[in-house]
Amino acid sequence: MDVLLEADRLTKRFGALTAVDDVSFQVRRGEVVGFLGPNGAGKTTTMRMIAGYLPVDAGRARLCGVDVQQQPERARAALGYLPEGAPAYGEMTPLGLLTFVAQVRGLDGNARQERLRELRAYLQLDAVWRRPIETLSKGFKRRVGLAQAILHDPDVLVLDEPTDGLDPNQKFEVRKLLQTIAPDKAILISTHILEEVEAVCDRAIIVARGRIVADGTPQALQARAIDHNVVALTVPADAAERSLEELRNVAQVASVEQQPGSNGELLLLVRPANGADVLPAVNARIREAALPALEVSRRRGRLDDVFRTLTRAA
Numbered sequence: 610m611d612v613l614l615e616a617d618r619l620t621k622r623f624g625a626l627t628a629v630d631d632v633s634f635q636v637r638r639g640e641v642v643g644f645l646g647p648n649g650a651g652k653t654t655t656m657r658m659i660a661g662y663l664p665v666d667a668g669r670a671r672l673c674g675v676d677v678q679q680q681p682e683r684a685r686a687a688l689g690y691l692p693e694g695a696p697a698y699g700e701m702t703p704l705g706l707l708t709f710v711a712q713v714r715g716l717d718g719n720a721r722q723e724r725l726r727e728l729r730a731y732l733q734l735d736a737v738w739r740r741p742i743e744t745l746s747k748g749f750k751r752r753v754g755l756a757q758a759i760l761h762d763p764d765v766l767v768l769d770e771p772t773d774g775l776d777p778n779q780k781f782e783v784r785k786l787l788q789t790i791a792p793d794k795a796i797l798i799s800t801h802i803l804e805e806v807e808a809v810c811d812r813a814i815i816v817a818r819g820r821i822v823a824d825g826t827p828q829a830l831q832a833r834a835i836d837h838n839v840v841a842l843t844v845p846a847d848a849a850e851r852s853l854e855e856l857r858n859v860a861q862v863a864s865v866e867q868q869p870g871s872n873g874e875l876l877l878l879v880r881p882a883n884g885a886d887v888l889p890a891v892n893a894r895i896r897e898a899a900l901p902a903l904e905v906s907r908r909r910g911r912l913d914d915v916f917r918t919l920t921r922a923a
Protein backbone atom coordinates (compact mmCIF):
# COMPACT_ATOMS: atom_id res chain seq x y z
CA MET A 610 0.00 0.00 0.00
CA ASP A 611 1.50 3.17 -1.24
CA VAL A 612 -0.65 5.98 0.18
CA LEU A 613 0.03 6.10 3.94
CA LEU A 614 -1.65 9.39 4.79
CA GLU A 615 -4.89 10.54 3.26
CA ALA A 616 -6.88 13.70 3.94
CA ASP A 617 -10.22 13.41 2.21
CA ARG A 618 -12.30 16.61 2.06
CA LEU A 619 -11.42 17.59 5.63
CA THR A 620 -13.45 20.49 6.99
CA LYS A 621 -13.42 22.25 10.35
CA ARG A 622 -15.48 25.19 11.51
CA PHE A 623 -15.06 27.31 14.61
CA GLY A 624 -18.30 29.25 14.89
CA ALA A 625 -18.60 31.37 11.76
CA LEU A 626 -15.01 30.68 10.71
CA THR A 627 -14.25 27.79 8.37
CA ALA A 628 -10.68 27.13 9.46
CA VAL A 629 -10.21 24.12 7.16
CA ASP A 630 -12.33 24.04 4.04
CA ASP A 631 -12.60 20.84 2.00
CA VAL A 632 -8.90 19.91 2.15
CA SER A 633 -7.79 16.76 0.30
CA PHE A 634 -4.32 15.39 -0.32
CA GLN A 635 -2.31 12.20 -0.05
CA VAL A 636 1.19 11.41 1.13
CA ARG A 637 2.90 8.25 -0.12
CA ARG A 638 5.62 6.16 1.41
CA GLY A 639 8.98 7.81 0.83
CA GLU A 640 7.49 11.28 0.42
CA VAL A 641 8.26 14.31 2.57
CA VAL A 642 5.54 16.88 2.04
CA GLY A 643 5.84 20.47 3.22
CA PHE A 644 2.66 22.07 4.49
CA LEU A 645 2.89 25.83 4.01
CA GLY A 646 0.68 28.79 4.58
CA PRO A 647 0.45 32.10 6.40
CA ASN A 648 -0.46 32.32 10.10
CA GLY A 649 -4.00 31.15 10.65
CA ALA A 650 -4.22 29.34 7.28
CA GLY A 651 -5.37 26.12 8.95
CA LYS A 652 -2.22 23.98 9.03
CA THR A 653 -2.33 23.07 12.71
CA THR A 654 -6.07 22.48 12.60
CA THR A 655 -5.65 20.12 9.62
CA MET A 656 -2.84 18.25 11.34
CA ARG A 657 -4.81 17.90 14.56
CA MET A 658 -7.70 16.35 12.64
CA ILE A 659 -5.33 13.97 10.86
CA ALA A 660 -3.84 13.00 14.22
CA GLY A 661 -7.30 12.41 15.68
CA TYR A 662 -7.00 15.12 18.33
CA LEU A 663 -9.76 17.27 16.90
CA PRO A 664 -13.12 15.99 15.63
CA VAL A 665 -13.85 16.78 11.99
CA ASP A 666 -16.99 18.59 10.81
CA ALA A 667 -16.82 16.85 7.45
CA GLY A 668 -14.49 14.58 5.53
CA ARG A 669 -12.15 11.92 6.85
CA ALA A 670 -8.52 11.19 7.49
CA ARG A 671 -6.89 7.80 6.98
CA LEU A 672 -3.54 6.56 8.22
CA CYS A 673 -2.27 3.43 6.49
CA GLY A 674 -5.80 2.97 5.22
CA VAL A 675 -7.34 3.12 8.70
CA ASP A 676 -10.01 5.75 9.35
CA VAL A 677 -8.83 8.03 12.16
CA GLN A 678 -12.35 8.85 13.37
CA GLN A 679 -13.68 5.30 13.28
CA GLN A 680 -10.64 3.46 14.60
CA PRO A 681 -8.56 6.04 16.45
CA GLU A 682 -6.47 3.51 18.39
CA ARG A 683 -5.45 1.52 15.35
CA ALA A 684 -4.84 4.61 13.24
CA ARG A 685 -2.68 6.26 15.89
CA ALA A 686 -0.48 3.21 16.21
CA ALA A 687 0.80 4.08 12.73
CA LEU A 688 1.34 7.74 13.54
CA GLY A 689 4.05 9.87 15.12
CA TYR A 690 2.74 13.33 15.86
CA LEU A 691 4.65 16.39 16.96
CA PRO A 692 2.14 18.99 18.12
CA GLU A 693 2.75 22.70 17.68
CA GLY A 694 4.80 24.23 20.50
CA ALA A 695 6.33 22.45 23.47
CA PRO A 696 5.56 18.87 24.49
CA ALA A 697 3.06 18.32 27.28
CA TYR A 698 3.98 17.09 30.78
CA GLY A 699 6.57 19.81 31.41
CA GLU A 700 7.19 18.63 34.93
CA MET A 701 8.47 15.26 33.66
CA THR A 702 12.05 14.62 32.58
CA PRO A 703 12.84 13.37 29.06
CA LEU A 704 13.62 9.99 30.64
CA GLY A 705 10.27 9.98 32.46
CA LEU A 706 8.22 11.16 29.51
CA LEU A 707 9.79 8.79 27.00
CA THR A 708 9.49 5.86 29.41
CA PHE A 709 5.82 6.71 29.80
CA VAL A 710 5.28 7.01 26.04
CA ALA A 711 7.12 3.72 25.47
CA GLN A 712 4.80 2.01 27.98
CA VAL A 713 1.74 3.41 26.26
CA ARG A 714 3.15 2.13 22.97
CA GLY A 715 3.54 -1.32 24.49
CA LEU A 716 7.33 -1.43 24.78
CA ASP A 717 8.66 -3.20 27.87
CA GLY A 718 11.84 -4.50 29.45
CA ASN A 719 14.96 -4.68 27.34
CA ALA A 720 13.28 -3.49 24.17
CA ARG A 721 12.22 -0.34 25.98
CA GLN A 722 15.67 0.28 27.51
CA GLU A 723 17.27 -0.25 24.13
CA ARG A 724 14.91 2.14 22.32
CA LEU A 725 15.36 4.86 24.95
CA ARG A 726 19.14 4.55 24.67
CA GLU A 727 18.87 4.88 20.89
CA LEU A 728 16.66 7.95 21.04
CA ARG A 729 18.83 9.59 23.68
CA ALA A 730 21.87 9.22 21.43
CA TYR A 731 20.00 9.95 18.19
CA LEU A 732 18.52 13.22 19.42
CA GLN A 733 21.50 14.12 21.62
CA LEU A 734 19.54 14.35 24.83
CA ASP A 735 22.29 13.22 27.24
CA ALA A 736 22.79 16.63 28.83
CA VAL A 737 19.10 17.04 29.72
CA TRP A 738 18.02 13.44 30.22
CA ARG A 739 17.06 13.90 33.88
CA ARG A 740 15.96 17.54 33.91
CA PRO A 741 12.33 18.69 33.97
CA ILE A 742 11.24 19.41 30.40
CA GLU A 743 9.79 22.82 31.34
CA THR A 744 13.29 23.98 32.32
CA LEU A 745 14.82 23.06 28.95
CA SER A 746 15.61 25.43 26.10
CA LYS A 747 13.27 25.51 23.11
CA GLY A 748 15.63 23.43 21.01
CA PHE A 749 15.84 20.63 23.57
CA LYS A 750 12.06 20.69 24.05
CA ARG A 751 11.61 20.22 20.30
CA ARG A 752 14.05 17.32 20.32
CA VAL A 753 12.17 15.65 23.18
CA GLY A 754 8.98 16.16 21.16
CA LEU A 755 10.58 14.55 18.14
CA ALA A 756 11.83 11.66 20.25
CA GLN A 757 8.30 10.90 21.47
CA ALA A 758 6.96 11.20 17.91
CA ILE A 759 9.37 8.66 16.40
CA LEU A 760 9.68 6.39 19.44
CA HIS A 761 7.53 3.54 18.05
CA ASP A 762 9.02 3.87 14.56
CA PRO A 763 5.68 4.79 12.96
CA ASP A 764 4.99 4.69 9.22
CA VAL A 765 3.50 8.18 9.21
CA LEU A 766 4.93 11.34 10.75
CA VAL A 767 2.94 14.54 11.15
CA LEU A 768 5.23 17.25 12.44
CA ASP A 769 3.90 20.72 13.20
CA GLU A 770 6.80 23.14 12.72
CA PRO A 771 9.52 20.70 13.85
CA THR A 772 12.32 23.24 13.47
CA ASP A 773 10.51 26.24 14.92
CA GLY A 774 12.82 28.10 17.28
CA LEU A 775 15.86 25.94 16.64
CA ASP A 776 19.26 27.45 15.96
CA PRO A 777 20.83 26.82 12.53
CA ASN A 778 22.87 23.84 13.76
CA GLN A 779 19.85 22.17 15.29
CA LYS A 780 17.75 22.89 12.20
CA PHE A 781 20.39 21.16 10.15
CA GLU A 782 20.39 18.16 12.52
CA VAL A 783 16.61 17.80 12.41
CA ARG A 784 16.56 18.00 8.61
CA LYS A 785 19.28 15.38 8.44
CA LEU A 786 17.27 13.16 10.75
CA LEU A 787 14.16 13.56 8.58
CA GLN A 788 16.13 12.67 5.48
CA THR A 789 17.54 9.59 7.19
CA ILE A 790 14.17 8.21 8.22
CA ALA A 791 12.22 9.47 5.18
CA PRO A 792 12.64 6.62 2.66
CA ASP A 793 10.26 4.18 4.36
CA LYS A 794 7.82 6.68 5.83
CA ALA A 795 5.25 9.26 4.78
CA ILE A 796 6.08 12.61 6.37
CA LEU A 797 4.02 15.78 6.55
CA ILE A 798 5.76 18.84 8.03
CA SER A 799 4.40 22.31 8.44
CA THR A 800 6.92 25.10 8.25
CA HIS A 801 7.34 28.79 7.59
CA ILE A 802 10.88 28.29 6.35
CA LEU A 803 10.91 28.06 2.59
CA GLU A 804 14.54 27.01 2.35
CA GLU A 805 13.53 24.01 4.45
CA VAL A 806 11.03 23.04 1.79
CA GLU A 807 13.74 23.16 -0.85
CA ALA A 808 16.11 21.24 1.42
CA VAL A 809 13.90 18.34 2.55
CA CYS A 810 10.55 18.26 0.77
CA ASP A 811 9.63 16.32 -2.36
CA ARG A 812 6.39 18.24 -2.57
CA ALA A 813 4.81 21.31 -1.08
CA ILE A 814 1.18 22.00 -0.35
CA ILE A 815 0.30 25.66 0.14
CA VAL A 816 -2.85 26.58 2.04
CA ALA A 817 -4.50 29.94 2.56
CA ARG A 818 -7.70 30.64 4.47
CA GLY A 819 -8.36 26.96 4.96
CA ARG A 820 -8.03 25.98 1.30
CA ILE A 821 -5.29 24.37 -0.76
CA VAL A 822 -3.99 26.89 -3.29
CA ALA A 823 -1.07 24.86 -4.68
CA ASP A 824 0.29 21.32 -4.55
CA GLY A 825 3.46 20.42 -6.42
CA THR A 826 7.19 19.84 -6.35
CA PRO A 827 9.27 22.79 -5.15
CA GLN A 828 10.62 23.06 -8.70
CA ALA A 829 7.14 23.16 -10.23
CA LEU A 830 6.12 25.85 -7.76
CA GLN A 831 9.26 27.88 -8.46
CA ALA A 832 8.39 27.72 -12.14
CA ARG A 833 5.33 29.83 -11.33
CA ALA A 834 7.52 32.67 -10.04
CA ILE A 835 7.46 35.92 -11.96
CA ASP A 836 11.20 35.77 -12.66
CA HIS A 837 11.41 32.07 -13.48
CA ASN A 838 13.92 31.63 -16.33
CA VAL A 839 14.71 35.33 -16.48
CA VAL A 840 18.27 35.68 -17.76
CA ALA A 841 20.23 38.36 -15.95
CA LEU A 842 23.35 39.73 -17.55
CA THR A 843 25.77 42.44 -16.61
CA VAL A 844 27.34 44.64 -19.30
CA PRO A 845 29.49 47.78 -19.21
CA ALA A 846 27.23 50.85 -19.37
CA ASP A 847 28.55 51.93 -22.76
CA ALA A 848 27.47 48.61 -24.29
CA ALA A 849 23.94 48.80 -22.90
CA GLU A 850 22.22 50.30 -25.92
CA ARG A 851 23.64 47.81 -28.38
CA SER A 852 23.03 44.83 -26.03
CA LEU A 853 19.40 45.81 -25.48
CA GLU A 854 18.88 46.04 -29.21
CA GLU A 855 20.43 42.63 -29.89
CA LEU A 856 18.71 40.79 -27.03
CA ARG A 857 15.25 42.12 -27.80
CA ASN A 858 15.45 40.35 -31.13
CA VAL A 859 16.24 36.92 -29.72
CA ALA A 860 13.48 34.38 -30.36
CA GLN A 861 11.00 33.93 -27.47
CA VAL A 862 12.24 36.99 -25.59
CA ALA A 863 9.28 39.00 -24.31
CA SER A 864 11.15 42.02 -23.00
CA VAL A 865 14.51 43.29 -21.80
CA GLU A 866 14.68 45.70 -18.89
CA GLN A 867 17.71 47.52 -17.63
CA GLN A 868 18.60 48.26 -14.05
CA PRO A 869 21.54 50.27 -12.75
CA GLY A 870 24.39 48.11 -11.48
CA SER A 871 27.60 49.07 -9.68
CA ASN A 872 30.93 50.32 -11.11
CA GLY A 873 29.45 51.77 -14.27
CA GLU A 874 27.84 48.45 -15.17
CA LEU A 875 24.26 47.76 -16.08
CA LEU A 876 22.07 44.79 -15.29
CA LEU A 877 19.87 43.58 -18.14
CA LEU A 878 16.92 41.37 -17.33
CA VAL A 879 15.84 39.27 -20.26
CA ARG A 880 12.29 38.09 -19.69
CA PRO A 881 11.18 35.08 -21.73
CA ALA A 882 7.74 34.62 -23.25
CA ASN A 883 5.73 31.96 -21.38
CA GLY A 884 8.59 31.05 -19.05
CA ALA A 885 10.62 29.60 -21.93
CA ASP A 886 14.28 28.77 -21.40
CA VAL A 887 16.05 31.38 -23.53
CA LEU A 888 19.51 31.01 -22.01
CA PRO A 889 21.00 29.03 -24.91
CA ALA A 890 19.64 31.53 -27.45
CA VAL A 891 20.86 34.47 -25.36
CA ASN A 892 24.32 32.92 -25.09
CA ALA A 893 24.39 32.33 -28.82
CA ARG A 894 23.49 35.98 -29.51
CA ILE A 895 26.16 37.17 -27.05
CA ARG A 896 28.76 35.22 -29.07
CA GLU A 897 27.49 36.19 -32.53
CA ALA A 898 27.21 39.88 -31.73
CA ALA A 899 30.34 39.83 -29.51
CA LEU A 900 28.47 41.49 -26.65
CA PRO A 901 30.75 42.29 -23.71
CA ALA A 902 28.73 40.33 -21.11
CA LEU A 903 30.55 40.27 -17.78
CA GLU A 904 28.16 37.85 -16.07
CA VAL A 905 25.24 35.77 -17.31
CA SER A 906 22.87 33.79 -15.12
CA ARG A 907 19.44 32.25 -15.31
CA ARG A 908 17.06 32.79 -12.40
CA ARG A 909 15.10 29.82 -11.13
CA GLY A 910 12.40 31.85 -9.45
CA ARG A 911 11.88 32.27 -5.76
CA LEU A 912 9.55 30.10 -3.75
CA ASP A 913 8.75 33.01 -1.44
CA ASP A 914 7.50 35.11 -4.38
CA VAL A 915 5.20 32.28 -5.38
CA PHE A 916 4.09 31.84 -1.78
CA ARG A 917 3.25 35.54 -1.46
CA THR A 918 1.39 35.70 -4.74
CA LEU A 919 -0.68 32.59 -4.04
CA THR A 920 -1.55 33.31 -0.43
CA ARG A 921 -2.40 36.97 -1.03
CA ALA A 922 -4.67 36.27 -3.96
CA ALA A 923 -6.57 33.47 -2.24
Ligand SMILES: Nc1ncnc2c1ncn2[C@@H]1O[C@H](COP(=O)(O)OP(=O)(O)OP(=O)(O)O)[C@@H](O)[C@H]1O
Pocket residue numbers: 623626628646647648649650651652653654655
Ligand atom coordinates in the same frame (compact mmCIF):
# COMPACT_ATOMS: atom_id res chain seq x y z
N1 LIG B 1 -9.89 25.97 19.12
C1 LIG B 1 -10.14 27.00 18.31
N2 LIG B 1 -11.21 27.81 18.49
C2 LIG B 1 -11.46 28.84 17.65
N3 LIG B 1 -10.70 29.15 16.60
C3 LIG B 1 -9.62 28.39 16.36
C4 LIG B 1 -9.29 27.28 17.19
N4 LIG B 1 -8.16 26.71 16.72
C5 LIG B 1 -7.81 27.43 15.62
N5 LIG B 1 -8.69 28.43 15.40
C6 LIG B 1 -8.65 29.38 14.28
O1 LIG B 1 -8.57 28.64 13.08
C7 LIG B 1 -7.72 29.30 12.14
C8 LIG B 1 -6.61 28.35 11.71
O2 LIG B 1 -5.71 28.19 12.79
P1 LIG B 1 -4.45 27.21 12.71
O3 LIG B 1 -3.84 27.19 14.06
O4 LIG B 1 -4.87 25.93 12.12
O5 LIG B 1 -3.52 27.99 11.68
P2 LIG B 1 -2.01 27.68 11.26
O6 LIG B 1 -2.00 27.61 9.78
O7 LIG B 1 -1.48 26.53 12.00
O8 LIG B 1 -1.27 29.03 11.69
P3 LIG B 1 0.25 29.25 12.25
O9 LIG B 1 1.11 29.37 11.04
O10 LIG B 1 0.13 30.58 12.96
O11 LIG B 1 0.60 28.13 13.14
C9 LIG B 1 -7.23 30.57 12.83
O12 LIG B 1 -8.05 31.63 12.43
C10 LIG B 1 -7.41 30.24 14.29
O13 LIG B 1 -7.60 31.41 15.05
Ligand SMILES: [Mg+2]
Pocket residue numbers: 652653654693769
Ligand atom coordinates in the same frame (compact mmCIF):
# COMPACT_ATOMS: atom_id res chain seq x y z
MG1 LIG C 1 0.05 26.28 13.32
